[in-house]
Amino acid sequence: MKIGLDDVVAAETALSHVDGEAGRLIIRGRDLEELAGQVSFEEAVATLWEGLVPDISEDPRCLLGRARVRAFAHLAPLAPHLSGLTPVEGMRLLLAALPDAEEDHASLAVGAAAVAAAMAVRGSRSLPAVAPDASAGHAADLLRMLRDAPVEDGEARGLDTYLVTVIDHGLNASTFAARVVSSTEAGLLSAVVAGLCALKGPLHGGAPGPVLDMLDRIGRPENAEAWLDAAIARGERLMGFGHRIYRVRDPRADVLKGAVARLKGADNRIAFAEAVERTALEVLERRKPGRRLDTNVEFYTALLLDSLSVPREGFTPLFAAGRSAGWAAHTIEQARTGRIIRPQSRYVGPRPAEAA
Known part of the structure; x- marks a missing residue:
């Protein structure tokens, strides 16, 4: 099962x-x-x-x-x-x-x-x-x-x-x-x-918002390596990196990265986030060797929607x-299949007492 x-x-x-x-x-x-x-x-x-x-x-x-x-x-x-x-x-x-x-x-x-x-x-x-x-x-x-x-x-x-x-x-x-x-x-x-x-x-569906929370906590590019190292040491997941299904790069991340690049300007945090991304990938490769933890769709979703002035609770x-x-x-x-989806479960609860 x-x-x-x-x-x-x-x-x-x-x-x-x-x-x-x-x-x-x-x-x-x-x-x-x-x-x-x-x-x-x-x-x-x-x-x-x-x-x-x-x-x-x-x-x-x-x-x-x-x-x-x-x-x-x-x-x-x-x-x-x-x-x-x-x-x-x-x-x-x-x-x-x-x-x-x-x-x-x-x-x-x-x-x-x-x-x-x-x-x-x-x-x-x-x-x-x-x-x-x-x-x-x-x-x-x-x-x-x-x-x-x-x-x-x-x-x-x-x-x-x-x-x-x-x-x-x-x-x-x-x-x-x-x-x-x-x-x-x-x-x-x-x-x-x-x-x-x-x-x-x-x-x-709620993961892109915490990407911005992470960027808020890092604050400046020069703080990234120490902050990310400490987060991994505490056993925390780096938001926006790795995916349960994709064993190589998430294709949605590549598409959105291009869209984000076209929106880069002085009044958004895209350049800062790109610096954090580079550092995060270096830290992940050093701290988790042998694991493929690429940037995922959540990271670029957060940057894209933030640059469009969408509040994070609207993501x-x-x-x-x-x-x-x-x-x-x-x-x-x-x-169109005409069939109800009705999987089975395995009962693991108590059984009634057997009759003598």
């Missing part, structure tokens, strides 16, 4: 494949590097949803733009209830208010995830919700709704690259949760909410905004 279902095949999918040994992420037959930074989020959604969502290939930008407007009409009345909730809790509240019976439920889920992410982050700070612009690109509109300020083209491209990078990643915990709910015929929106609930856990909601397209695709794919 494999505790945690490690290496157990629980589904067949045509959506994505994670090859940890080779350091590859394949999305519908294409390497991630062919999509992220090369096509818009809307185009990546169309690629992922091909054969699953009938209207997605016609004009995905218009489809998702209309979905954001429809979602805002559903969600705007709930804005007063977001105060006092964390952004993830607020996003959960908003998405749970959507009806499963709504038409075009896949596009509505992705549009709603963007609207809910922005609303929840702003609501947690007692700021008013910002209405979407159906004519804008998905990434640009998400960032504008979040900040209530104009978005530069370079910033929109940076967020676009991020959303594509996290659009799908095999049968991870949140995607599996979504597929389990889908297998009960509960509905697509319910499955997406389940995915978000799984993503809320710090072992899955997980933005992750969910991108991953919602993958959850929707897996939900539809799972529903």
